[in-house]
Amino acid sequence: MKLPIFLDYSATTPVDPRVAKLMCDCLTQEGNFGNPASRSHVYGWQAEEAVENARRQVADLINADPREIVWTSGATESDNLAIKGVAHFYHKKGKHIITSKIEHKAVLDTCRQLEREGFEVTYLDPTSDGIISADQVAKAIREDTILVSLMHVNNEIGVVTDITAIGEVTRAKKVLFHVDAAQSTGKLAIDLAVSKVDLMSFCAHKTYGPKGIGALYVSRKPRVRLEAQIHGGGHERGMRSGTLATHQIVGMGAAFAIAQEEMDADNARIKHLSQRLWDGVKDMEEVYMNGHPTQRVAGNANISFNYVEGESLLMSLRELAVSSGSACTSASLEPSYVLRALGMNDELAHSSIRFSIGRFTTESDIDQAIELSRNAVIKLRELSPLWDMYKDGVDLDSVQWAAH
């Protein structure tokens, strides 16, 4: 079976072979297999050294102190630890949290849980191109606000949040600021000596590292306190217990070091490829790029092919591994909540495909994606009664549909 072309780098990335090699060296008897918490012998010391080296590599990418990095199992756990950890520690100061409607479920579902525990959450509306502004945040902050949680780069539409501007607002108002940066490492420069962020979530697997490992940046100056969510041996200064997974951690460190080294070259190439993709389809009628045209990362192209339903489009694009904004397969029949939050109508939301481009994408991959997409859209529009109606000049909003 011929494997489809992978254009889903926003979902995950393959581990860089250079990273995989280093990880393999931390598994077997001949390798660095010790428990980093073992203080009484060289196996433990070596493992600890590898873990601390990786901690420095992660800290270096974001210009932080290694002591500000806490290992977790991934960005979902980091988000949980940051948001619940702050809420549970600072609840006497206030019970109000601010986030947005286009956050990842790891943030939204955590906020829902806190609502059940008696916290109040404000969900900010993005602009139609997916921007949450510092001004909006400033207006939403109240006396009892303890935390603002926003993502750096949106996973569906690739739009970038101005965390430096928002950090100025939150710091001035003495409100903690958490940023989910799962989608931004290796794509955007992050400098936490400049951006006033108190907590930042990371994972390795969107940046050519392994799945199952992540980190939370917890600021030391000013000092941020957290209530631990996982208790045990008091690892990670009590914030997150559990034996450290040396091979995973080494993988994350190496992946982040490569990201730092190669980010500019990677970005230039990926930007060229995304532009090539968009140039290859944009002349078709009723095709739209979703999200802000310039305030976005290079690798994400979320495109709506109007009057074509996303799942059937995916079916025609079986030679491509991409995602759809339509969640018909999940039986919910709901189009993406992110696209809906931008105020997009349902047909357009159902018609969207997220192409995400990465380190191993080639020009020939993109050219094939263009050809397959064009052919599929032409074929499905031939089949689409909505396309007929559009061509006949019927306003679809004026039609009385029987919702089912």
Add this chain to the structure above:
Amino acid sequence: MAYSEQVLDHYENPRNVGKMDEADAHVGTGMVGAPACGDVMRLQIKVNNEGVIEDAKFKTYGCGSAIASSSLVTEWMKGMTLDQAGEIRNSNISEELALPPVKIHCSVLAEDAIQAAIHNYKSKQ
């Protein structure tokens, strides 16, 4: 998700795609579904003076199973009387296409489209 061979066949080679003149007294048109729900089917039948469906056409905006369901019923309906066509049930469609539970609504929609087309034709007589 995995699609059955029958769904793939109708999806790759949809039968009877097209549009007939809605104003023609011999033509019945049924349009069901809504863009917001991710599927819209337009099914049209042409009925002769003996009450037999001579031709059927469809266009569908929706997932592969919705396209296959409507393509299948156009094949079935040709040569049927209106009464016979009116007896096609969603279970016949879902069984023929081996639809998984999450896709049963596609066959329900196709049954609705048949009923709507017959109703539209009868209302014109």
